[in-house]
Amino acid sequence: MEAKGYQDIAGPNPVLEQSLKDGYIKDEMKWRNMKKSRELTSHTYNSDTADDIAEKISSEYYELLRKLEQRLEEERGGKQTEIFK
Numbered sequence: 001m002e003a004k005g006y007q008d009i010a011g012p013n014p015v016l017e018q019s020l021k022d023g024y025i026k027d028e029m030k031w032r033n034m035k036k037s038r039e040l041t042s043h044t045y046n047s048d049t050a051d052d053i054a055e056k057i058s059s060e061y062y063e064l065l066r067k068l069e070q071r072l073e074e075e076r077g078g079k080q081t082e083i084f085k
Helices: 012-022 028-043 047-076
Strands: none
Touching: 012 028, 028 047
């Protein structure tokens, strides 16, 4: 966010909001679910919860992160001038 000129955006919720507005990420609910899963893993010792989150990492979250990485790589390489053509 700082590299884009946003000096006052900090913390997960403002970063998610701005990333959605700027088109860096889509699927808002999946991103919010990933954030919630991350919060749960910080404070849980329940194996069922951990197993559920591990499943979501491979079935949903990995793809979200891969799409973000691809979007950032395209921007870095100058291959994309519009967000999510």
